[in-house]
Amino acid sequence: MHDAPRHEFDQDYWDRHWSQRRGPGERAPHPHLARETAGLAPGTALDAGCGTGTEALWLAARGWRVTGVDIAARALRLAAERAAALPHPGSVEWVEADLTTWEPGRRFDLVTTAYAHPAMPHRDFYRRLADWVAPGGTLLIVGHLHTDTARADHPAPALVTLADLTASVAPLRIETAEEHTRTVDGPGGHRHVLRDAVVRAARPR
Ligand SMILES: C[S@@+](CC[C@H](N)C(=O)[O-])C[C@H]1O[C@@H](n2cnc3c(N)ncnc32)[C@H](O)[C@@H]1O
Incomplete structure (x- = not known):
């Protein structure tokens, strides 16, 4: 994500x-998912x-009925191939959609997102996700934390x-x-430090 001089985070970018x-870049789910769920x-x-x-496959393996949404068809193709290779992938549906305009038409017991930063102000994007949380449900957001040094690794809008x-x-209740x-561990075995902002919030019943 550091290669383009401008970062508009639109569909072409992704x-x-x-x-x-x-390939899919095999890695463990981010650790906040297990702790916060x-x-x-x-x-x-x-x-x-x-x-x-x-993260979608990790949740599905633990009994969640998961909808994984992404704007990038290739990412979803890789996700579906990974699921197909698992003996017990669980319940997971892949939806190619732009989350800045998509309307799920339903609410979810868990809405989770990690480092998504689409081409939309954060506040509007996370407000949309919060709307999709069912009564009694949970929203989990993981983002790249804004620090004095973070600009070196991630573009400001991320x-x-x-x-x-x-x-x-x-x-929602924080x-x-x-x-x-x-x-x-990053590409080529290079280790790097990630600073995360993690928010979990619940919609009262
Ligand atoms: C930095 S990647 C993070 C992917 C994954 N959540 C993770 O933690 O590895 C951001 C993801 O958000 C997707 N994305 C960005 N803007 C989007 C949008 N408007 N609608 C749907 N997906 C979007 C990108 O295609 C990409 O897969």
């Missing part, structure tokens, strides 16, 4: 991003900007603060608002 990938009973889940499906996120998801630092 199609290019995924067409440069040889540990107390939840599986139900319906939406992974908004699911990429090649790592960065969020906890204040951005918590302001966006009202009237249950987690945390900053985390973790080290991940």
